[in-house]
Structure formats: C-alpha cells, structure tokens
Amino acid sequence: MIAGNSDLTARFAQAMGHLAPERPTRLGIAVSGGGDSMALMHLAHQWCGAELHVATVNHGLRPEAGDEAQFVAQAAQALGLKHTTLHWQGWDRRGNLQDAARNARRHLLTDWAQGEGLQGVLLGHTQDDQAETFLMRLARGSGVDGLAAMAPAQMADGLHWLRPLLDFTRRELRDWLRASQIAWVDDPSNDDTGFDRIKARQALDTLASMGLTRARLSETAARMADARTVLDAAAANAAHDICRFEHGDFVFDTARLDALPQDTRYRLLARAVCEISSNAYRPRLSALRKAMTCASATVHGCLITRGARDLRITREANAVRDLRAPLGEWWDRRWQVLRPDDQHTAPHLSIGPLGEAGLQHCNDRTGWRLPRASLVASPAVWDGTRLIAAPLAGFAPEWRICVREPRESLPSGRYSH
Template identity: 45%
Template structure:
C-alpha cells in the first residue's frame, strides 16, 4: 500500500503507525508499505519539506518518492486544483508500484470542515455525507482514510508523546482559502453547538440516507427504462409516481447513463421538480436542456434523453461556464453533488444529487 504523507501531524502519525504495525511480530509479510509526498511547488519551502519526509521514511525503512505537480497553476480555485493534482499523482504512482490501496491521514476535523463547506455550497445528502472511509481512486486502486473518526488533537498528542517531529502547513491558516476561513470560525460555531463531532455525525447520517436513496433510485431507473434507443427513454408515469428525492436521482442516473456532462443540483431540481414532473402529471409535453442533453416528455408520458441540438448545446455550455454565486467568497466553484465530489467542492466529470 501507498501512504500519502505531507509531513503534517496526521500523515506523519499514519506513517509511523503503519511502520510500527508492519514491524510488529506476526505482521503479514505480504503487505509492502511505500510512502509518497506530493510537492505542489506552491511555497519556496515545499521541496525541503518533501525531502524531510523522505529522510523520516528512510529512517523507518520505508521506500519514499516525491511526486511533483508540474505546469502552470490556476489563479482561482487553487486548492481544488491542487487536490485534483494530488490524487492524480498518487493514483499514477500507486499504479506504477503495484499498490492497490492509498492511505491518507484525514481526520474527523477534516471531515467536519468538508461538511461545513458543502453545507455552505448548498449540497444535498451525498455532499453532506462528506468524505468516505474508503472509495475508489482509480481502476483497481482504493483510497482509504483510517483516521477519519479520530480528532486531529489525538494524532498531534500521539506524535508529541513519542517525540515525532512534524510540520505545520501555513496554508491551514491562510485566509485566502475557504477551509482556513471556516477553520478560524470554529470557536464561534462551537459556542453555538456546531462542533466538529456533530458535523461528523451529520456526515454519517447523510451517508446512510444517501446509500438508501442511491439503491432506490437505481432500482427505479432499471424499472423505468424502456427498450430500444438511442435515445434513452423512460416511462414517465413510473417516474412521476416516485418520491421526489428518488425521482431526482433516477433522472440524474439516466443522464449519467446517456453520457451527459457536469450538472449542478439546483438546475437538476429546476428541470425535474419545476418542469418535468408537473408536465407529466398534467400529461403535457415538455422540453428542457440540461448538461448538453435535451430532456423531453410527450403527452403520452414518454421521457427521452438525447444530445441537445448544436444551438441548444452552445447556450447550455455558456450557462454552465457562467457558473453560480460565489458561495464561499473567493471565486471558488459551486459544489457539484455526488460521489465524485469527495473532498470538497470540485469540478467533476459528472454529478449526482
């Protein structure tokens, strides 16, 4: 397995704990542990910090690699871009060394911040479920977060009790970034009862509801699909009979199957709740464009999903490029809600509610 270690207390604790487990009597000789540090090249000290992690890994007899984020950096949405680059580099290195599991040091505090950011961005249950303990990272490679239920303070204390040196990332307190601004607000939020523990509990509950809704929507989509096509066609009467939360996810899944591009939750809600379902119940025809697809229903209640005509596609692309409100105050993109959005607002290849 591959450990993602930045040098902070969380990932440093991960590296030392993994080394201790690997060296313990009776440990499986089949598990080979390697370490990687992503150097984003955003601060002058980053290269030296990565080399410091390399020295610490070598002292634990763990192979180490520095993965550099090369190329130009964006002027806005920097943390999202850095996150995407980090996971891409880790996935590529894991594949190179034959690792099927990548572990990170994310903690309960990180989970709470993620939920708070997604709450501010207007996320649905899938977004409020926050980070998952385990999720696919790439074909044949899983991403695991073994510390997701542990508070950061516990890992800091664990390192300090053992004299393990670690770094503190100055970006964690940089007010240019949404996470840092929200982190500075914790004292006020906790006085009102909005603690990291309660936000993490909200994530657990939202994850349970999200899983149930996903299964219900997949079953409903399979039942509503009509034979033939393309275009992909659905039984509108079956869709109209569903609870709205399931109907939203059902059509969202149909758009994904049809090959639609990124879509935002509020636009999906406007199309389904504001146009499609009312038209189906009145047995009227409707036509709307979303994510590059024309979603149409006829008076007989048949829904069809087909690529939008070029002029409609151009208008849809322009609307998507225009984006939404600057919800977090620093030009960061709006949240796309779904499994692809696992570590904070980002720009995925698709989205779900």
C-alpha cells in the same frame, strides 16, 4: 514506541482491523508532510501490517512544495519506506482551481498505486476534517450527499481507499507527534482566513460551547451517510428502468426521468457525469438543475443534451481536445483501442479525440454508432495528423474499441465494439 502513546497506536491498529480485516500485503500512504499525514505514516509503520509505499503530490502551486516533498521523502527513507513524489503539471486555468487540484491529486495517486501494484491507499482525513467539511457544505446549502460523512473505506478504480484516522482529532495526533519527537510541516495557508476551511476551523472552537463539537458534527455526518445509502439504492433501482449505456454515453428516457423524485433524478445525473468524466467528486446541484432546463449544457467536462425522448450525457469535446495516450494505454481514463492484429503497441500511433477534423473522414453515416456531438469526443487512432481508425464512426471498423464498464449502480450494456 514512546510510553503513553500505546492507546493511540492500539486505536489505529483497531481501526485498520475494521477497515482491512483481510490484511492487505501492499498499501500506499498519501503524505503531504502536514501533521495528520505524518502521524498516519508513522502509525501505519508501527502497525506494520503490510508493505508500505509513500507518495507526496506536488501541485506546483507554492514555492515550498518541493521542499515539503523532500522532507517527506527523507522521513519515509528513515523508516525504510519507498517514497515517490507525484507532480501535477499545473492548472490550465479552466474551472475551479481547488476542484482541479483535488481531482488531479486523486488521479495521480490512482495511477501511482496501480503502477506499484498496491491494493489500497491510506488517506489522512481526521475527525476535524469531517466536521470542517460538514460546516462548509452546510453553509453552501448542501443536501444529504454533501453533508454525508466521508467513507472510512471505499472501492474505486480497483483500489481500496482507507481513512483510518476519522475518529482521531488533529490535536491528539499532534500531541502524539510531539511526544514521539516526530516533526511535521505547517502549511502557511492554514492560517489564511481567506479560505472557507480555515473559517470553519476557527468557528468550531466557538460552536463547541453550544454542544456542536467535532465529535457531534461527525456523528451527524455519519447519519447523513446512512441516509445517502438508502437514496443511492433507490437511484440504482430507477437507473435500470430508464437508462441505457450506449458506447460510452448514458441515455435516459426523458419523460421517465422527469417523473422521478427530484433527489433521485439529480443523483442519477450526477453519477452518470462522474462516470464519464472519471471525476470522483459530484458536480454542484445548481449546475445539474440548470442543465435540466436547457437543450444543451456542459457540466463537469460532460455535455448534457435534452430532447423530447432522450436525455444524453456524453464527454465534452473541449475537455479532451488536447488529450493523447499511446496505443494500448487507457485514454481519458476509460477507453482502449486495440489493433485488429491484437498487437497492443505501435510507437508511431497514438489515441486522441476524433474531433471535427477527423469526423470529416467518416462520411458514411451508416457506420456512426453515436450522434455527432458524442463522436467528436470519442477516441480515434492517429499517426501524427493522419486518421488511422475511428471505430465508433465507422472508420476502419476492424479496430476494436472498449470502454470501462460503469459501476453496479448504473446499467452497463452496449459499451464495446
């Protein structure tokens, strides 16, 4: 350890003690090669409280990305840490690129961590990230959720996501790296003022003279997070009275949903949409507001249909039309289909959406457990182009199908067959 760096390493150890008091034995670290994540990797290595695995996500969006992943791999190897590069196959040019990349990164890291048997993943967000995000969302007119601080620790997909650097500034981390003679990679986009985050970063230096420092904005974000906790609890209480989980769909009592306070109403819809789409990031409020005024609308890869009695949220067929998974694996990150003989694999079979073509084989509507719009996006078993089973549509009902249960903040119920 370099002299003069003991304060930073001690603060990191203290942060890890708060975030992971039970001392996990196997942790992952997401490292891009930038200063923040490189500092995270080296500080975690010095803390040495767990077996560490390192992953770098190559989005394939910049020609330098491959070299940066190799740089991280060599740095991890020098520390004796296992490194994996995770590749995103690229944007399908549908929706927002930054949102798609962010969501893909989270999914890739989740699959990697679960495959490695890790208990959690360390992320390199800093106090600067907290303050920059607050400013950007303030500019967009965000409410409590958007302005709330990033959680230092959260549980999702069976993993602990930990951010031990939220009280560290980007400058002090780079000073520590320089003093320790540790290299990092600078992303050229960090100087591109065409990005809102870079504008916010530059604005912070000006705002500091007014007292709006990074630390002050982070404190405000933390108070917003406290307020969000209260609002989340109110929404969870309301959900159990007006919502049911029906074979993967969320169904709300329309009149009782409309009678809720506006924040609770949109909070419930956002949570349901995120559950169905397996998206960690909530949709924009403007999209939810528009959906509430339409008979039918698509949001975040989900279909929202509004009727006189029920408002139903289901998966959008378009969002899963090309999605395939081997039999026995999770399809669309939440469905499993099991053979009647309990054999979990069959190389010639795959899971895909039922679609309109498959639904034509399900003529007995007494076996339909969901409306047509939900069924076409539901999982079915295929042997090439031949339909083998679609239990939710009554086709080969002896096959078993189940879906991941929602989080405690939303009701569970009729989720399997």
